[in-house]
Each structure stands twice: as structure tokens, then as C-alpha cells.
Amino acid sequence: MCTQFRLGMSQATRLVAISEQTKRDWVACGYPPQAIDVVHNGIDPGRYVRRTGRSELRRALGVPVEGLLVAYAGRLHPAKGVETLLEGFSLIARKRPSHLVLAGRAAIMPASGGGVRDYLGELRGLAGRLGIDRAITWIEHQRDIASLFSASDVTIVPSLWSEPFGRVVIESMACETPVVASRVGGISEILTGEFAEWTVKPGQPEELASRALAIAERSQADPRIGQRARAHVASFFSLDRMIDGVEHVLLGAVERFGMPSSLAAVPSRPH
Numbered sequence: 001m002c003t004q005f006r007l008g009m010s011q012a013t014r015l016v017a018i019s020e021q022t023k024r025d026w027v028a029c030g031y032p033p034q035a036i037d038v039v040h041n042g043i044d045p046g047r048y049v050r051r052t053g054r055s056e057l058r059r060a061l062g063v064p065v066e067g068l069l070v071a072y073a074g075r076l077h078p079a080k081g082v083e084t085l086l087e088g089f090s091l092i093a094r095k096r097p098s099h100l101v102l103a104g105r106a107a108i109m110p111a112s113g114g115g116v117r118d119y120l121g122e123l124r125g126l127a128g129r130l131g132i133d134r135a136i137t138w139i140e141h142q143r144d145i146a147s148l149f150s151a152s153d154v155t156i157v158p159s160l161w162s163e164p165f166g167r168v169v170i171e172s173m174a175c176e177t178p179v180v181a182s183r184v185g186g187i188s189e190i191l192t193g194e195f196a197e198w199t200v201k202p203g204q205p206e207e208l209a210s211r212a213l214a215i216a217e218r219s220q221a222d223p224r225i226g227q228r229a230r231a232h233v234a235s236f237f238s239l240d241r242m243i244d245g246v247e248h249v250l251l252g253a254v255e256r257f258g259m260p261s262s263l264a265a266v267p268s269r270p271h
Contacts, residue, residue, distance in 0.1 A: 001029060014253045016246060018165045019186030025162070037249045040189065041165045042242030045234050048174035050150050050226070057151035063137050067097035068216055071152035071177070073145060073168050077107040081158035081182060081202060082123055088158070088208035090130040095213060099135050101152070103142040149175035153216045157181035160202045166190055174233045176226030178219050180212045195232065 001009075009015060009026075015036045017023040023036045051057055055065045063069060070089060076082050082102070089100045106120035120138075127133040142148050149155060155172035156179070157163075163185035170190060172179045179195075181187045182202035191198050198215060200207045219225050 013257065014249055016249055019189050021162060021185040021189070022164045025164075037245075037252075039242055039245035039249065040186075040237055041167055041170070042237050042239040043167070043170055043174060043233070044239045045174050045230070048146050048149075048171050050176045050230075051147050052150075054151055057147050061101060061137065061139075061148065061151060063099050063101060063151070064097075067099055068092065068154075068213075069152045070098060070100045070212065071103070071148055071155045071172070072101065072158075073103045073142065073148060073155070073171075074157070075107050076102070076104050076119060076123060077109075078119070079160055081160040083126060084160070084203055084205050084208060085156055085158040086123065086126050086130060086132065087205035088156070088212070089135075090132045091205060091209035092212060093132055093135055095209075099137065100132070101137045101139060101148060103139040103145070103148055105140050145171060146175050149177040152177055153219070154212050155179045156208065156212060157187065158202070158208060159184050159187070161185075163187050170233045170237045173229040176230050178215045178225065178229065180208060180215060190237065193232070195229065 006029075009031065013035075015026065015031060017026060017036050017038050018041050020038055023033065023038050026036055027033045058065050058069065070092065072082070072085055074080055085100075089098065092098050102123075106123070109117040109119060111117040124133065124138075127136055139148075149172045152172075155168065155177055157166060157168055159166075159182045161184055163182075165186040166181060169179050169181050169187055173190075173195075179191070179198055181191060181199055183199040184202050188196075188199060198211070200211050
């Protein structure tokens with residue numbers, strides 16, 4: 001942690017972590033576990049709704065209407081496992097006609113010899129060597145992310161190490177699109193129950209490809225799996241649930257320290 005974070009957090013009465021993994025990380029940095037409450041991130045399910053008209057959505061993205069469509073949304077950074085994704089996608093493309101959409105900007109990183117590293121160029125070069133450059137659409141920014149997820153058969157989150165939470169996972173699930181994600185950080189706290197099988201070991205392109213193909217086939221055989229994924233998000237990772245969790249922490253802190261506050265009169269919404 002930077003000095004600003006350490007100083008600010010050390011003065012806090014309570015700390016709110018967005019996952020159990022984040023809490024463990026903070027405890028490892030010396031913060032007392034009894035001062036940390038976990039409130040998972042949440043989204044408004046009304047903003048992430050499956051769009052209809054998959055063919056039209058794909059045409060709008062400029063991708064093939066037919067075939068398997070794989071989506072990635074997030075920063076292009078080595079920690080995000082984009083190289084693993086490209087290697088895994090090359091294996092997918094050998095099995096069946098497929099296309100990959102990479103939606104995100106490349107992180108700005110220093111080059112070893114000075115200047116700025118051309119990470120996007122490195123990724124494009126790897127795609128060329130793998131022979132999949134023509135099967136990839138690169139999008140710097142996707143404003144309507146729900147349209148991307150709705151057009152796709154599977155979303156992949158291939159992070160190599162600890163994700164504090166994994167917001168893209170719940171956004172895709174809310175749009176009823178299955179997710180294959182690395183078993184790291186807070187992601188394992190999202191993909192529980194029947195969705196635990198959507199997780200893979202990080203840095204393993206073969207396992208990533210195999211699981212993505214299997215899940216895509218299973219979702220065709222069981223169309224309701226997307227509805228169950230959305231229901232899972234609505235139950236455990238909604239915006240209202242997150243707000244209630246933070247409110248509970250704040251009211252608890254006020255009560256614990258005997259601080260008079262009009263907050264005490266605010267009724268909590270049920271989870």
C-alpha cells in the first residue's frame with residue numbers, strides 16, 4: 001500500500017473491505033481483523049439486463065453473426081492474464097469457429113529501457129504469432145457493456161493473481177452470460193454453488209479453453225443457466241444489498257462510540 005492509504009486507513013474507526021480476500025490482504029498488512037467488515041460490491045441489476053436480437057448486437061460490434069463469441073472486458077495489463085486468454089482462445093478457435101472481443105485500454109507502463117511500454121503492440125504481436133489476429137476485435141471502450149455481454153456466448157476473466165473482487169463477473173452474469181474466471185481473490189466468493197465449476201486455475205490456457213467450450217455447450221443445452229446466474233447476482237450482489245451492508249457498518253460505528261447522529265433514525269432495508 002502507498003503511504004496515503006496506510007495513513008488514511010490507520011486513522012479509520014472501521015474499515016470496509018469489498019471481499020474476504022481483501023480483508024485477508026489488509027490483515028496481512030497489519031490491520032486488526034476485528035476492525036474490518038466485509039461488504040461485497042454490488043450492481044444495479046436494472047442496468048445490466050440481457051439485450052435481445054443477438055445477430056443485430058453482433059453486427060453493431062462488427063463481429064461475425066455465427067460462431068462462438070468470447071468476450072473480455074477490462075484493462076489490458078499483464079496481471080489480468082491477457083496473454084493466457086489469447087493462448088487459450090487460439091485453442092478454442094482450433095475446435096470451432098470463434099471470435100474474440102477485447103474491450104479495454106492498454107495500461108500505461110514504463111519500458112525497461114525507458115519510455116512507455118507498447119503493451120498493446122505486444123498483445124497484437126502475440127495474436128499474430130498464434131494465428132488468431134483476424135479472429136479478434138479490439139475495442140478501447142464499450143459504453144454499453146450489457147450489449148457486449150448479451151452478444152457473447154461466454155465472458156472470460158483470466159486474471160493471474162488476486163482480484164479484490166471481480167466486478168465484470170457479476171455484470172456478465174446479470175446479463176445471463178456465463179463466465180469462465182480464474183480462481184483468485186474475490187472471484188471465488190462470487191462463483192459459488194453450481195457456478196464454482198466456472199472457475200479455473202490461473203495461467204492455464206488449456207484448462208481455460210476446455211472450460212469455456214464446455215460451458216458454452218452446456219448453456220445451449222440448459223438455457224435457464226443464464227437466468228439462474230442473474231438470480232444469483234440479484235440475491236447476493238445487488239446495489240441495495242451493498243448499500244444496506246455499508247449502512248449497517250456506519251450505524252454500528254456510531255452506536256459503538258456513542259456518537260449522536262440522525263443516522264440512527266434511518267430504517268434499514270431488509271436484505
